[in-house]
Amino acid sequence: MAASFKYNTDQLHSEAVDLLKQLISTQSISREEDKTADLIQRYFEEQEVPTERKGNNVWVRNQDFDESKPTVLLNSHHDTVKPNAGYTRDPFDPTEEDGKLFGLGSNDAGGALVSLIMTFMYFYTQKDLKYNLILAATAEEEISGPGGIKSILRELGEISFGIVGEPTEMDMAIHEKGLMVLDCYAKGVAGHAARDEGENAIYLAMKDIEWFRTYQFPRTSETLGPIKMSVTMITAGTQHNVVPDTCHYVVDVRTTDAYSNEETLELIRAQVQSDVQERSTRLQPSGITKDHEIVKAAEALDTRFFGSPTMSDQALMPFPTVKIGPGDSNRSHMADEYIFVEEIKEGIMGYLMLLNKLFKSN
Numbered sequence: 588m589a590a591s592f593k594y595n596t597d598q599l600h601s602e603a604v605d606l607l608k609q610l611i612s613t614q615s616i617s618r619e620e621d622k623t624a625d626l627i628q629r630y631f632e633e634q635e636v637p638t639e640r641k642g643n644n645v646w647v648r649n650q651d652f653d654e655s656k657p658t659v660l661l662n663s664h665h666d667t668v669k670p671n672a673g674y675t676r677d678p679f680d681p682t683e684e685d686g687k688l689f690g691l692g693s694n695d696a697g698g699a700l701v702s703l704i705m706t707f708m709y710f711y712t713q714k715d716l717k718y719n720l721i722l723a724a725t726a727e728e729e730i731s732g733p734g735g736i737k738s739i740l741r742e743l744g745e746i747s748f749g750i751v752g753e754p755t756e757m758d759m760a761i762h763e764k765g766l767m768v769l770d771c772y773a774k775g776v777a778g779h780a781a782r783d784e785g786e787n788a789i790y791l792a793m794k795d796i797e798w799f800r801t802y803q804f805p806r807t808s809e810t811l812g813p814i815k816m817s818v819t820m821i822t823a824g825t826q827h828n829v830v831p832d833t834c835h836y837v838v839d840v841r842t843t844d845a846y847s848n849e850e851t852l853e854l855i856r857a858q859v860q861s862d863v864q865e866r867s868t869r870l871q872p873s874g875i876t877k878d879h880e881i882v883k884a885a886e887a888l889d890t891r892f893f894g895s896p897t898m899s900d901q902a903l904m905p906f907p908t909v910k911i912g913p914g915d916s917n918r919s920h921m922a923d924e925y926i927f928v929e930e931i932k933e934g935i936m937g938y939l940m941l942l943n944k945l946f947k948s949n
Contacts (some may be wrong), residue, residue, distance in 0.1 A: 596939075599709065600932040602689065603701040607931065608681035610697050611664060611690030615728045617666040627665060627724045630704075636711060643726035644739045649719060650712050658719040658745065659942075661737065661911065663700035663752030664728030664900065667692035673922030682746055683835060687925040695919035699912030699925040700724060701751030704936050717946045718747070728900050731870060736900045737914065748881055748907040750782060750938075753899050754914025754926075757937045760895035761909055762810040762874035765842040765902055767852065770835065771861040772914035777832040785830035789823050792834035795859040796821075799838055802858065804851075808843035810894035811872065814851060815841040836861075841896060844872045870898065875907040882909065884944040911937070 615623035623885050624643040631638045636647050639684070643666075670678035670691050678691035690697075707722035721743055727735035740746075753760075773792035778785020799816045807813050816838055823834035840850050848868040874894075875882060890911075897916055899910045913934030914926045 596908060596936060599705040599935050601715070602708075603922050603927060603931050603935060604707045606704065607688065607693065607697045607701045608690075611681040611688075611693055612679055615666050615692065616669055617727050617732060618734065620726045622933075623665045624724070624726065629702075634708065634711075636708075639742065641739050641742060642734050644723065644735065646721055646723035646739065646743065647707065648721050649707070649710060650715065651714060651716070651930070652719045654719070656719050657747035658721055658743075659945075660743065660746045661703045661720060661722045661752070661866045661938075662725060662749055662900065663696045664726065664735070665692075665697070665700055665724050666726050666729050666735075667695070668729050671920065671922055676923050678924070679886065681700060683928065686927055686929060687719050688931075689925045690921060691924055694754050694914040694924050694926040695755050695916075696728075696778040696912065696914070698914045698931050698934060699754060702913055702931055702938055703750070703752045703893055706938040706942065707937050710942065717837075725900065731898070731900075731903065736904070737903045740905070746904075746906045748875070748879065749901075749904055749909075750881070750941075751899055751901050751904075751908050751910045752912040753910050754916050754919060755893075755895070755911050755917055757911060757933060758891040758893055759881060759882070759909050761877065761892050762808065762844055763872065763901050763910060764811050764815075764894070764896050764897060765848055765872035766870040767840040767842060767848050767868060768866045769838040769840060769852075769855070770864045770866065771838060771859070772852075772864070773834040773836075773861045775830070775832045775834070778830040780828045780830055780844050785832070788831045788834040792821070792836055792861060794825070795809055795861045796836060798859055804843035804846065804854070808845045808872075808894065810874070810892075811843040811845075811896070812894070814843055814846070815896075824897050844874055847871065870902040871902065873901040873908060875909055879882035881907075881941075881945060885909070885940055885945055888940055890941075911941075913937070917942045
């Protein structure tokens with residue numbers, strides 16, 4: 588019951604760890620998160636917190652939600668990647684050992700999610716908050732899918748800014764790189780490999796691939812550094828004695844706030860001979876200004892700031908966001924994934940201190 592929920596940090600920590608264990612033991616691969624959505628919705632209902640749901644996305648609002656106030660979104664995801672082949676433990680068996688809680692999704696991003704849920708519960712019944720709070724536990728983050736955060740933005744209403752829970756060791760990412768995946772096609776002319784005929788598409792592609800490997804964009808982001816382009820797949824040819832007329836290669840482009848995705852794509856097309864087809868430009872680089880009040884609040888707490896090279900649902904949010912949470916990004920998607928139990932407590936305390944500082948700011 589909400590009225591009897593214990594707000595001391597030890598109880599919040601205990602509740603968080605228990606909920607995370609339940610999430611780990613409930614399979615929630617992207618697009619198959621219905622059971623963890625049920626679990627999260629049931630948790631809030633047991634606390635007598637009204638829930639809203641669309642698909643596998645569940646969100647709640649603070650008790651005295653006031654349309655006239657600005658709203659802060661607390662968000663993290665409850666979907667996971669598939670466990671990789673290197674697991675030596677059951678990925679769905681939450682086990683504690685040497686201060687670590689093992690299990691798929693424990694670090695990415697279960698620890699952040701349960702820490703944000705407990706932070707929301709701490710503030711849920713408080714009166715006269717400076718901001719409204721919405722906690723959204725969302726789906727399909729690992730695949731940037733259409734059934735995730737983007738599908739509920741209209742239902743959430745106007746959001747002033749968001750706190751996205753991801754494993755950052757409680758450092759704050761104030762910028763995040765965007766992503767474009769490009770399918771590139773070098774076009775040659777088929778011929779017999781034994782004769783001097785045709786135009787080899789692989790050789791044509793090699794010239795462009797070398798450009799992708801070495802090109803430096805004129806503008807560099809202050810927080811995210813240079814745009815990074817990596818050729819990651821290549822396909823050509825049908826048999827050994829035929830000069831290939833087409834070479835298809837894939838380029839992973841990590842974009843920065845120095846250029847929009849559209850500007851980056853335009854520049855690439857102007858420089859290479861291959862036909863360049865983007866899969867999407869929607870995963871834009873994202874961030875927040877250094878003079879934003881949430882950044883100032885974090886600065887007052889001596890939080891370390893950085894620019895994140897990894898993607899999150901920030902890319903789909905059309906409002907200022909920061910990314911911060913317990914855990915270490917280097918453990919995400921690894922075999923035998925884990926989070927330190929103490930990190931969850933530090934996450935809750937960090938979120939509470941950040942929001943308390945924000946609520947007290949002028």
